[in-house]
Amino acid sequence: MTDVQHQIPDDLLMGYATGALPQAFDLVIATHVSMSDDVRSRLAGFEALGGAVLEDLEEAEIAPDSLEQTLARIGEDTDRTVTAQPKAGVFPGPLRALLGGDTDSVKWRSVGLGAKQAVLHADKEGTARLLYIPAGQAMPEHSHGGMELTLVLQGGYSADDGHFVRGDLEVADNDTHHTPIADDDGEDCICLVATDARLKFQRLLPRIAQPFIGI
């Protein structure tokens, strides 16, 4: 597995390991981890810390018939089949599991100029969406009310803080003014984006349009 250059920073990865992140972030990070063995092993390090904390906990008292009840839950038919390896495609396992398929199962909505999006998850803590930006095209300039994670799934883009290709994760926060431009190499760019607050667009027109298109 080739390893990605722009990896998730430690604090967010530890947040994922402890379960402290919004669900929208979990989706992006689970997908990112699936694309990089480096990140997978870094995550395993933070989970090892959780294991050590668990091992050292003072024991709680359990119900007297706890073991019997648990054995009753197990029942007789345990399925020991091993999960099949996910088929090759654009979307890694966690995304495919959510969508029930690869890119052809996305219900895109146009957001103008050939760009498309599909909201995959939204709750009060954050939103996860797929963004489709035609090759060579810029996303509207925006800054962030909160934190934004962008994971490249296909193609690539350039932003103020670097060039991002498949597997790369970009973290943007309050101070980031953001004008990503999709690579002009013939391949359209698909990204999985999680935000923990609404993006604020800098230019007037997109700002008016923002409540309607829901970016």
Added chain:
Amino acid sequence: MLVPNDHVDQTGSQASAVRDADAVVRRCRERCDQTVAANEVTEAHWVARITAIAKDEDKSAFAEVFRHFAPRVKAFLIKSGADESLAEECMQDVMATLWQKAHMYDAARASVATWIFTIARNRKIDLIRKNARPEPEDLPWGPEEQPDQADVLALQQDSARLTDAIRQLPEKQRRLIERAYFGDLTHSEIAAETGLPLGTIKSRIRLALERLRHSMS
């Protein structure tokens, strides 16, 4: 002897695993202190119990794992904010999942405690949310594949050292790490700089993943 006799069936792969284990332990004895060595014995023991559950559906092995880990899982859930009855219910669910997923456990990539922690964490989050927590793709071992025994032993040593290192942290710092894992800290409050030896574990697991990828290709 790495593993006490009464804990190991001296047959086939198990016996060769123990021989490999002995060799690895001999090699690093000089840099392992006594506490760490004691933890390793325990860890090798738990790995053998999970293997017995996966291969033979061994209920006495499960009972043993249950007696040790169920009270800890329940404590973890209580510290995470569950009341007594929810914690008991959820703990039983976690332990039942352990039985069902025992064949998916890879001792080269996680200690038994770590693996159980991830099951408990996911179950806890699933209770809070309506839908399942997004998890990375599984990288399962096929029925005939087994993790490299030297990888398994090395990871056990690293895990033992990590447990030891946490115990030696200043009280305040240790509490902060525990609170993070109980879900007491928001992601902006989490400081990943723990001062703990996570780097060796990461490199070890990275190597195990390379071997796994190689065996799958």
